[in-house]
Each structure stands twice: as structure tokens, then as C-alpha cells.
Amino acid sequence: xxxxxxxxxxxxxxxxxxxxxxxxxxxxxxxxxxxxxxxxxxxxxxxxxxxxxxxxxxxxxxxxxxxxxxxxxxxxxxxxxxxxxxxxxxxxxxxxxxxxxxxxxxxxxxxxxxxxxxxxxxxxxxxxxxxxxxxxxxxxxxxxxxxxxxxxxxxxxxxxxxxxxxxxxxxxxxxxxxxxxxxxx
Amino acid sequence: xxxxxxxxxxxxxxxxxxxxxxxxxxxxxxxxxxxxxxxxxxxxxxxxxxxxxxxxxxxxxxxxxxxxxxxxxxxxxxxxxxxxxxxxxxxxxxxxxxxxxxxxxxxxxxxxxxxxxxxxxxxxxxxxxxxxxxxxxxxxxxxxxxxxxxxxxxxxxxxxxxxxxxxxxxxxxxxxxxxxxxxxxxxxxxxxxxxxxxxxxxxxxxxxxxxxxxxxxxxxxxxxxxxxxxxxxxxxxxxxxxxxxxxxxxxxxxxxxxxxxxxxxxxxxxxxxxxxxxxxxxxxxxxxxxxxxxxxxxxxxxxxxxxxxxxxxxxxxxxxxxxxxxxxxxxxxxxxxxxxxxxxxxxxxxxxxxxxx
Numbered sequence: 318x319x320x321x322x323x324x325x326x327x328x329x330x331x332x333x334x335x336x337x338x339x340x341x342x343x344x345x346x347x348x349x350x351x352x353x354x355x356x357x358x359x360x361x362x363x364x365x366x367x368x369x370x371x372x373x374x375x376x377x378x379x380x381x382x383x384x385x386x387x388x389x390x391x392x393x394x395x396x397x398x399x400x401x402x403x404x405x406x407x408x409x410x411x412x413x414x415x416x417x418x419x420x421x422x423x424x425x426x427x428x429x430x431x432x433x434x435x436x437x438x439x440x441x442x443x444x445x446x447x448x449x450x451x452x453x454x455x456x457x458x459x460x461x462x463x464x465x466x467x468x469x470x471x472x473x474x475x476x477x478x479x480x481x482x483x484x485x486x487x488x489x490x491x492x493x494x495x496x497x498x499x500x501x502x
Numbered sequence: 503x504x505x506x507x508x509x510x511x512x513x514x515x516x517x518x519x520x521x522x523x524x525x526x527x528x529x530x531x532x533x534x535x536x537x538x539x540x541x542x543x544x545x546x547x548x549x550x551x552x553x554x555x556x557x558x559x560x561x562x563x564x565x566x567x568x569x570x571x572x573x574x575x576x577x578x579x580x581x582x583x584x585x586x587x588x589x590x591x592x593x594x595x596x597x598x599x600x601x602x603x604x605x606x607x608x609x610x611x612x613x614x615x616x617x618x619x620x621x622x623x624x625x626x627x628x629x630x631x632x633x634x635x636x637x638x639x640x641x642x643x644x645x646x647x648x649x650x651x652x653x654x655x656x657x658x659x660x661x662x663x664x665x666x667x668x669x670x671x672x673x674x675x676x677x678x679x680x681x682x683x684x685x686x687x688x689x690x691x692x693x694x695x696x697x698x699x700x701x702x703x704x705x706x707x708x709x710x711x712x713x714x715x716x717x718x719x720x721x722x723x724x725x726x727x728x729x730x731x732x733x734x735x736x737x738x739x740x741x742x743x744x745x746x747x748x749x750x751x752x753x754x755x756x757x758x759x760x761x762x763x764x765x766x767x768x769x770x771x772x773x774x775x776x777x778x779x780x781x782x783x784x785x786x787x788x789x790x791x792x793x794x795x796x797x798x799x800x801x802x803x804x805x806x807x808x809x810x811x812x813x814x815x816x817x818x819x820x821x822x823x824x825x826x827x828x829x830x831x832x833x834x835x836x837x838x839x840x841x842x843x844x845x846x847x848x849x850x851x852x853x854x855x856x857x858x859x
Contacts (some may be wrong), residue, residue: 319524321544323543324533324578324579325533325542325576325580325661326533326660326661327576328571328572328573328576391608392566393567394565394610416613416614416671417669417671418609418613420671421567421568425567446613447667447671448668448670448671451665451668455568455669487570496705
């Protein structure tokens, strides 16, 4: 029906936007593993992840922590940063998706790391799930699960950030170790 | 809820009913911005492509983080859907290029700020394509202005797949998003065309673009003093609500011809107006404290007890002239983000076949 209408959403046939992403296999626990933290430039993102790293070290046996910060909230992390994480880490926590474009790009970072074989948990605030979900679909991982924390993050005090991180740790551990992480069919 | 498939047998004899069914089909595909679109066909795209020497498959925009890129042919399809005539297409391509010169453009379409391009056209093309530059210049009512601006919005929506409440996360957006394309009223401007500021020779068709968050009117018909009018502009430019943290705010002017000519009569160049506004659009640090913005998430611009300029620099206050000379009012616009206007206008490139006719 109406076959002569041109679909305005289609660019070049070779656009790699409609594939299916494979997610990484999960370890049984975090004990003895190397943790990567991939922060963006949103306020409190680095502090939140640093606290998560400390708690995972203290309570869950993570041995080393590699922290990286990407320079641009809109884009996925640059290759050198991704290469560092691939080389030096066993699992990665990405965050914090706390705006329209950075929640989507955080999910994209997570899926890219998963495709490299690294289990990754993406942390977004709950105001931006629509944007995060849309990116997951676009990246070939519809239904990709990420961890939501209450919005907003940017206005928290240092104590507030620590509380938020402590509350998120059980979810992070679960998503890094649970098999049910895979994308919906 | 989707519309049931049109019953073509029932409508086969009625071409108007057929046309309505096609419009509904486009809605059901999620291709529209809420208003009806004109269906794009292969022959339509070919007509549009004939106006440019660029290749159909040439990539003119990409969003690597989305895995999407946009071709010339795809832009043509979206321009058709927006209601453009084929001869508008070179202006659409120049507008798209101008938009993408903006440093803030890359993240803009997904931003909570929900910015929109302010597109400015200079040169004889304003006359030949009937691009309004006089009364009611912000629209609506003029096909070229309305559809060229709308085409940019449909390219973003359909080309990048950035739709509201999905990848697009505008908190409120702004009135007139994807609908503002102005001709500059060069005839009533006391200064050189805006595109000349943007580096293009006078008399050459050119398009400029700034991403903006809104426009605010300044109505001042009561004085012949240019400084009084400038002070009125400076007050709006320095408005605290528009300041989002960082070293400065942002602002530009679409002057109504009466204000522009008042400045011209009193010997003010465009640069003089910019310099005056830069020096006078200032706030005290105490104002930020009172508004709870002194500890904004990004660095604050001044120390306690001091004043600071709200504009980044004199030259980073873009100023153009548009509208009718029937009342002394102007518009302040707010560039999105901290990056000022690129300062570069894009010449309109017509196909050799067209220019040789």
C-alpha cells in the first residue's frame, strides 16, 4: 500500500543501526575482579562512581579500580578510554545519565562495552528512562536493563551522593553478576 | 490507537479521499511533527535533487552516537514532506549546513533545553523565493519561511530518529520550534547584511543559523534616544532567568527596522551597538546570590561584591534587522548553550543546470 512513498527515515542502506547487540556473560561474583568506572562530566557523576568503587572494594572483593572520565556528555566514550577499560577491567560501572543526551550516550557506552565482552552497569536517573530505552533500541539492544537512581543527582550534597551510592550498590552488584541481564527478545 | 487501513476500494474513485488516506498513512508511520506532511515520492526527490549538484548519497550529517547519518536524498524527502517547493532545496541544504556549524548543535536535539534553529536568509533569493523579511517575519503565513524551517526539524526527527519524549528530552521546548526562518530586511537596515558579518560577499545568497532557546520582545516606542532603547535591550539581555551558570549568559537581537534606523541616524554602527550592549548588560554578583544562582552547578562568573558582563563579548551578540517599519519593537533571542554563534554564513549553492538557464 502506498509503495511509491519514500521512507524519510532511511539513509544509506549500510547504516549499522538495526543490528542486534550481544551482551557479555556475567561472573558469579565480583570477588577478585578489576572494576572500571566510566564517568561523564555531569555534576556529582565522578563522586558517585568513586563512592561505588570504594564500596565494591570494601564489601565485594573488587581488587583494583580504574576511573576514566569522558570529555563529552553527548558522545560515546573515545576509543582510547574504551581501550583502557577493555585492557584493565573485568566489569564496568557507567554513569551518571542525568540529562537527555547523556542518559542515551551512557547506555550506548554500556552496550559498546558489553559487545567487547565486559559486563557493564549503566546508572541513569529515573527522569530519563525514555531516552535511555530509545538508545538501547537504536543500538540493537531493545530492553537493555540499566540501573535507575532517583532524579536529580546534580544538586546533592557530598553526603547525599554517598547515600545515593550506597543505595545503588546492591542493584549494581546484581546487574553485574545476574544472568538475566540479556536483552529482551 | 492507529487508524484502520484506508479502504482503497471505497475511495478509488475519489482522489481527494486518496490524498487524505496517504496523509493518514504518514501519521501512522510516525513521520510527522504533528501537522500533515506531503508524501515524498521518487519523482519528487528527483525534482529536488535537480536543484543541487550534490550527490544523492552524499552524507550531510551524522550522529555517530546514534549510528545514523543523513544523505542529500533523505534531506530532499523530508523537505518535500515539510511542504517545500523544489527550488527551496538549496536553501534547505545551506540552512542545514549552517545549523551544523553551531558548536552546540551536536547535543542540542536531545537536550532538555529543546533549542530551535533561528534561520536567517540574505540575498536576492529572498525575493525570488518569496522569503518574508517584512511584516510578520516570525510567521506564520509564508510558505518558504515555514517550510524551510520545518524541513530542518523533519530531517532531525526522521533522519536521526530523535523524537519527542524518546531520544528528544525537551523539558518544555519553545514556541515556534522548527518554524523560524527569517529573511533579513536588508532594504531597511542601516548596516551591511548579516551574511557579510558571516563572511559571505554582499549580494550573494546565504543562510545563517543560531540555535536559540526563545525570543523575548522589547517594545520601546516612546523615545528618540538611542541610548534609552539600548538600555532597554541591555535590561532584557541581562535577565537572570536566562542565565544558566557558567562565565556568561547569551543573547542576540532581531531589530525591527525602526530601532535599527534610530541607531543608524545617530551614527551607531552594528559594532557600536554590540559594544554598548556588552558594556551595559551586566549584573551584580549579589543578584545571582538573591536568585540562588551564585552556586550554580558550573563555575560562577564573578566574585562577591563585583559586577560582571552577561554577554560573552561584543562580537558574540549577533544583530540583524527584520520585520516592518510600522512600530518600534524588536526581539531579543537567546542562543543555546555557552557556545556563541559560529559567525559563519553559508552561501546557497545552486545546480549548474539551474544557474545556466
